[in-house]
Amino acid sequence: xxxxxxxxxxxxxxxxxxxxxxxxxxxxxxxxxxxxxxxxxxxxxxxxxxxxxxxxxxxxxxxxxxxxxxxxxxxxxxxxxxxxxxxxxxxxxxxxxxxxxxxxxxxxxxxxxxxxxxxxxxxxxxxxxxxxxxxxxxxxxxxxxxxxxxxxxxxxxxxxxxxxxxxxxxxxxxxxxxxxxxxxxxxxxxxxxxxxxxxxxxxxxxxxxxxxxxxxxxxxxxxxxxxxxxxxxxxxxxxxxxxxxxxxxxxxxxxxxxxxxxxxxxxxxxxxxxxxxxxxxxxxxxxxxxxxxxxxxxxxxxxxxxxxxxxxxxxxxxxxxxxxxxxxxxxxxxxxxxxxxxxxxxxxxxxxxxxxxxxxxxxxxxxxxxxxxxxxxxxxxxxxxxxxxxxxxxxxxxxxxxxxxxxxxxxxxxxxxxxxxxxxxxxxxxxxxxxxxxxxxxxxxxxxxxxxxxxxxxxxxxxxxxxxxxxxxxxxxxxxxxxxxxxxxxxxxxxxxxxxxxxxxxxxxxxxxxxxxxxxxxxxxxxxxxxxxxxxxxxxxxxxxxxxxxxxxxxxxxxxxxxxxxxxxxxxxxxxxxxxxxxxxxxxxxxxxxxxxxxxxxxxxxxxxxxxxxxxxxxxxxxxxxxxxxxxxxxxxxxxxxxxxxxxxxxxxxxxxxxxxxxxxxxxxxxxxxxxxxxxxxxxxxxxxxxxxxxxxxxxxxxxxxxxxxxxxxxxxxxxxxxxxxxxxxxxxxxxxxxxxxxxxxxxxxxxxxxxxxxxxxxxxxxxxxxxxxxxxxxxxxxxxxxxxxxxxxxxxxxxxxxx
Numbered sequence: 179x180x181x182x183x184x185x186x187x188x189x190x191x192x193x194x195x196x197x198x199x200x201x202x203x204x205x206x207x208x209x210x211x212x213x214x215x216x217x218x219x220x221x222x223x224x225x226x227x228x229x230x231x232x233x234x235x236x237x238x239x240x241x242x243x244x245x246x247x248x249x250x251x252x253x254x255x256x257x258x259x260x261x262x263x264x265x266x267x268x269x270x271x272x273x274x275x276x277x278x279x280x281x282x283x284x285x286x287x288x289x290x291x292x293x294x295x296x297x298x299x300x301x302x303x304x305x306x307x308x309x310x311x312x313x314x315x316x317x318x319x320x321x322x323x324x325x326x327x328x329x330x331x332x333x334x335x336x337x338x339x340x341x342x343x344x345x346x347x348x349x350x351x352x353x354x355x356x357x358x359x360x361x362x363x364x365x366x367x368x369x370x371x372x373x374x375x376x377x378x379x380x381x382x383x384x385x386x387x388x389x390x391x392x393x394x395x396x397x398x399x400x401x402x403x404x405x406x407x408x409x410x411x412x413x414x415x416x417x418x419x420x421x422x423x424x425x426x427x428x429x430x431x432x433x434x435x436x437x438x439x440x441x442x443x444x445x446x447x448x449x450x451x452x453x454x455x456x457x458x459x460x461x462x463x464x465x466x467x468x469x470x471x472x473x474x475x476x477x478x479x480x481x482x483x484x485x486x487x488x489x490x491x492x493x494x495x496x497x498x499x500x501x502x503x504x505x506x507x508x509x510x511x512x513x514x515x516x517x518x519x520x521x522x523x524x525x526x527x528x529x530x531x532x533x534x535x536x537x538x539x540x541x542x543x544x545x546x547x548x549x550x551x552x553x554x555x556x557x558x559x560x561x562x563x564x565x566x567x568x569x570x571x572x573x574x575x576x577x578x579x580x581x582x583x584x585x586x587x588x589x590x591x592x593x594x595x596x597x598x599x600x601x602x603x604x605x606x607x608x609x610x611x612x613x614x615x616x617x618x619x620x621x622x623x624x625x626x627x628x629x630x631x632x633x634x635x636x637x638x639x640x641x642x643x644x645x646x647x648x649x650x651x652x653x654x655x656x657x658x659x660x661x662x663x664x665x666x667x668x669x670x671x672x673x674x675x676x677x678x679x680x681x682x683x684x685x686x687x688x689x690x691x692x693x694x695x696x697x698x699x700x701x702x703x704x705x706x707x708x709x710x711x712x713x714x715x716x717x718x719x720x721x722x723x724x725x726x727x728x729x730x731x732x733x734x735x736x737x738x739x740x741x742x743x744x745x746x747x748x749x750x751x752x753x754x755x756x757x758x759x760x761x762x763x764x765x766x767x768x769x770x771x772x773x774x775x776x777x778x779x780x781x782x783x784x785x786x787x788x789x790x791x792x793x794x795x796x797x798x799x800x801x802x803x804x805x806x807x808x809x810x811x812x813x814x815x816x817x818x819x820x821x822x823x824x825x826x827x828x829x830x831x832x833x834x835x836x837x838x839x840x841x842x843x844x845x846x847x848x849x850x851x852x853x854x855x856x857x858x859x860x861x862x863x864x865x866x867x868x869x870x871x872x873x874x875x876x877x878x879x880x881x882x883x884x885x886x887x888x889x890x891x892x893x894x895x896x897x898x899x900x901x902x903x904x905x906x907x908x909x910x911x912x913x914x915x916x917x918x919x920x921x922x923x924x925x926x927x928x929x930x931x932x933x934x935x936x937x938x939x940x941x942x943x944x945x946x947x948x949x950x951x952x953x954x955x956x957x958x959x960x961x962x963x964x965x966x967x968x969x970x971x972x973x974x975x976x977x978x979x980x981x982x
Contacts (some may be wrong), residue, residue, distance in 0.1 A: 186254050187255040208365075225244070260272040283321075284324065313375045443466040445462065461501070558582075591850070604713065604769060606771075812857045818873075
């Protein structure tokens with residue numbers, strides 16, 4: 179007996195595009211409705227839970243918020259299993275994927291209980307409705323959805339009218355459209371489900387049902403008269419993973435397929451976008467089968483992502499066009515290997531949809547707001563953000579540090595681990611398209627003004643030398659490269675050898691760059707992913723980097739990288755850029771910041787004027803940074819670093835979030851160096867406002883890292899933690915003031931932590947005087963039995979702190 183197959187046209191994302199649905203298995207459907215996030219949303223829509231930032235006493239505001247939440251729910255289409263190009267339109271519903279089922283919408287609460295009872299009664303009657311009941315489920319507002327099988331030969335409209343009449347409820351004509359969508363509710367809202375709900379019927383039954391329609395002069399899905407909408411028996415279209423059809427972005431499935439065909443061509447692990455070999459590399463990948471599983475236009479989109487440099491060349495476009503013109507023949511059968519790779523890409527794309535559901539499309543209110551910037555700020559910070567609109571101030575307050583630190587030369591600060599650090603600072607701004615990422619540019623321009631003036635003079639000297647070399651013949655004496663050619667600000671598209679040369683000539687000064695897009699770093703990748711190595715080394719004291727070449731004209735140097743930078747990109751691009759190096763170091767070494775999304779229609783932020791008074795006010799701070807050298811001892815920054823380290827450690831112990839703990843180590847170093855930069859810029863004088871600003875700066879940095887990369891890092895480490903679902907939480911704070919070991923175990927499991935760590939957690943909390951035993955169950959001395967009872971000494975709900 180063959181196993182019943184199920185298919186469902188589903189958009190599993192919160193706030194998902196209403197025009198997109200993807201064909202999935204019921205496992206994806208089950209995963210969505212079992213999600214704690216969906217359960218929380220449903221309870222908020224039904225008024226069982228409050229909605230953050232909404233006044234519970236304002237009925238109109240509550241209703242508006244509930245309507246908004248409902249519109250953000252994931253949804254599915256019950257009538258068809260496949261929509262062409264995953265676009266939810268009537269004309270895209272594939273007739274041969276018709277499910278022969280529909281959903282009755284009982285939209286009046288007074289009919290709900292009666293309808294449930296009557297539906298069950300009809301299912302067991304001797305009428306045409308016998309065995310027709312497939313699904314019973316409460317809707318988002320606790321009304322009712324009834325899923326039923328269409329009687330043979332009856333259309334959706336005929337079935338809806340007849341069943342509503344038999345049920346004794348009003349008929350809703352909006353429920354009969356082919357592309358109709360239904361919002362999903364949580365698992366607890368499901369009353370009954372037949373194993374044939376969303377099932378693909380047997381071939382015999384499908385043929386019988388289609389024939390019944392054809393005998394009536396209808397199309398195979400009963401939608402209309404034969405040929406009335408252009409096709410009486412069209413074939414099934416592409417059903418897999420085409421999440422960006424028609425757009426500018428490459429589809430995830432095809433990006434994965436390209437990587438698989440790269441491996442099949444024997445190019446796995448090699449740099450395919452290298453001058454001299456990229457033509458043959460792309461030719462090999464297309465020949466391996468990439469051209470068989472995607473159209474020419476789609477391959478262009480993929481190459482734009484995978485081989486960005488080659489994509490800019492006419493040769494690339496000509497090669498692809500000529501290859502398709504000569505070899506593309508979709509009438510020929512695919513080889514077994516190409517079919518295998520295509521299926522594997524399809525499977526991986528679906529897995530990514532499943533793993534990303536409800537995470538990449540969360541509403542802002544479901545994640546805690548970022549820490550609020552202190553009202554009182556250090557004077558330098560206050561000055562630099564004084565012309566910045568309120569919305570952008572936190573981002574600018576982070577972005578100013580790399581250019582400020584670039585002014586320091588041979589200046590060291592002793593960290594709490596007794597290691598001397600220079601002010602190595604890198605800041606990445608992650609924000610949505612049109613969010614205002616350019617807001618950081620003007621303050622950076624003013625900070626870098628003096629360095630750029632000196633760089634301009636040295637660039638003139640370098641150009642004059644190059645011109646002189648070009649004028650001299652090959653056999654004439656050539657003057658050596660000028661000395662003291664310190665050029666600190668480098669170009670975004672600088673190659674790896676040029677970077678090494680500039681570093682060697684900088685005489686231990688910092689190099690600096692500001693990038694409008696993060697992927698401009700790719701120019702530094704060299705023969706491998708050197709840009710990530712440079713990011714890591716740039717934060718490490720005493721690092722060594724360079725290259726050795728045989729040629730007399732080649733750059734051969736070993737240098738210590740001193741490289742501060744600012745960059746910005748969208749959140750999605752940033753996540754994709756670092757997806758292969760999540761645990762390799764770059765993320766922990768970079769200071770992250772963001773810009774919150776503005777309300778639609780909100781007024782445009784207005785900047786202040788960056789004028790001469792701004793320049794003059796900044797000048798003494800820059801002069802202070804330029805004149806200091808050697809080892810600088812700042813006791814206040816040192817003590818603050820110790821205090822922040824302890825605060826992070828305590829939160830890590832209480833949240834049991836290892837991802838947070840690992841990220842906090844480097845974040846504390848970054849915060850300490852920022853404090854030292856402010857101290858030096860202020861004439862080596864400490865300001866009380868530095869304490870709170872640096873604490874906020876570190877918390878904000880960790881907030882961004884956990885929000886944008888927490889889940890990805892945890893998954894990479896093969897842990898069950900889901901830190902960025904709601905941010906790391908203080909587990910002790912969640913527990914009642916008196917609790918048992920069993921309650922703590924339940925909390926750990928709910929937060930994705932394993933059971934075996936419970937005993938260690940209790941012993942740690944006892945040792946740190948967070949809790950004390952209230953009642954000890956007789957048992958082994960070192961074990962914590964589930965009957966053990968404990969009392970909280972800190973983080974109590976009554977606000978008390980009990981001394982042990």
